[in-house]
Amino acid sequence: MTVSAGEWLERIRALKLPHKVRIMNVCGGHERTVSMAGLRSVLPADVELIPGPGCPVCVCPEEDIHAAIRLAVEQRVILLAFGDMLRVPANVPKGELRSLDQARGAGADVRPIATPLEALRIARANPDRPVVFFAAGFETTTAPVAAMLLDAPPDNLSLLLSGRRTWPAVAMLLASGQPSFDALLAPGHVAAVMGSDEWRFVVDKHAMPAAVAGFTPDSLLAATCSVLRQVVEGRRFLDNCYPQVVHAQGNLQAQQRLRQVMDIADANWRGIGIIPRSGFQLRPAFAAHDARLQFPGAADGSRKRAGQMPPGCDCAKVVLGQIYPDQCRLYGRACTPRAPVGPCMVSDEGACRIWWASRMRQPASATDEG
Incomplete structure (x- = not known):
């Protein structure tokens, strides 16, 4: 029997929570549904939904963006990127190209x-x-990129990879000793x-409640109800609230492709810094398709400024779930x-953009910002 979003909401409202519960989602898709469906406005006041590190474009390090710009301008390559990446700004002196x-x-x-298939088509059409x-993205994007490199790519196609793994960022937040959340909604597409x-x-x-959630209001409310029930009952378990798509072991074929093409490495997250074993890099067997090796002059070591965002920008705190988007000093003022x-x-995966699209366009008050 399918339980509707309204029924899940009634079950949540019936729970007697012992304290305020902060629940973090780890996916831009989750945050989009939460915001667009107005879930925050209908949940009890003692349930707080916090957007977390669910945007690969947002954490793509500046040195990778700058390398892509240099490749396009100085090496005169055909530079391909997912649409969101084209407008992401780098921190450069006035007068230089910033995106x-x-x-x-x-x-x-x-x-x-x-899609990566378009990259194959364009490369083959321009021999x-x-x-x-x-290619910037989490596991769901990086797995198709790996498949692309296993599909006899043409010699003229190379990859500037900025792939990241999702769970190490959450592990880093939990290991900090002061996480900003009490329960977790894990991303259904990554799972x-x-x-x-x-x-x-x-x-x-x-010992934190956790549930895997899909992307509809009913799936998100089911996962929310699960972690809240775990708090009330004093027991902890991982609940799969997206069983029609997610299985315990995942997509073994996709994982095999990732292992064939990628190694795991420490990686820089913009605004956060180095997170151990959180990145993908191409294995030596694919060196001929590694843009960092094929165009070594594009890299600029001076751009590796961990934690640096544009002046006044609080994107790092938003990504880490430390503040809400409208609490950024620039939100709705200098930044739109x-x-x-x-x-x-x-x-489109960034929490600030999602909140703006959901018509939450006023900056928080000075009191709230504190």
């Missing part, structure tokens, strides 16, 4: 794509030109690839979708 969109306006051949695919068991550490190591300052206002 791939600006590089395209200056004459560089920068093209937005939606006399180097094509670089700037569909990597398996729900990947999130078991939240319960086993940190028409003129974004930080990456969280650029990407």
Whole structure:
């Protein structure tokens, strides 16, 4: 029997919570549903929903963005990227190109794509030109990128990879000793690839309620009800509230492709710094398709400024769940979708952009910001 969103909401309201419960979601898709469906406004006052590190575009390090711009402008490659990446700004002196969109306006051949298959098609259609695919994303995006490199890619196609793993960021927050949340909603699409068991550490190591959620209001409310019930009953377990898509072991074929193509490495997250074993990098067997090796001059070591965002931008705190988007000093003032300052206002997965699209456009009061 299917339980509706309204019925889940009634079950949540019937729970006698012992204290305020802060629940973090780890997915831009989750945050979009929460905001667009107005779930915060209908949940009890002692349930707080916190957006977390669910936007790969937002944490893509500045040195990777700058390398992509240099490749497009100086090496004259065909530079491909997922659409969100084109407007993400780098922190550069006034007068320099600060985004791939600006590089395209200056004459560089920068093209937005939606899937890795488009990268293969464009490279095969332009055999006399180097094509670089700037691929930023979490496991759900990186697995198809791995499959692309196993599909006899043409010699002129290389990859500027900025892939990240989701769970190490959550592990980092939990290991801090002062996480900003009491329960976790794990991302259903990542769990569909990597398996729900990947999130078991939240319960086993940190004794925190956790549930895997899908992307509809009813699935999110079911997962919310589950973690709240765990709080009330004083027991902790990992609940799979997206069983029609997610299984304990995940997509074994996708995982195998990732292992064939990628190694795991420490990685820089913009605004956060280095998170151990949180990144993907190409294995040596794929060096011929590694843009960092094929175009070594594009890298600029001075751009590795862990924790640096544009002046006044609080995107890092938003990504870490430490503040809400409207508590950023620039939100709705200097930073809007028409003129974004930080990456969280650029990407459709960014919490700031989602809140703006949900018509939450007023900055928080000075009192709230404290």
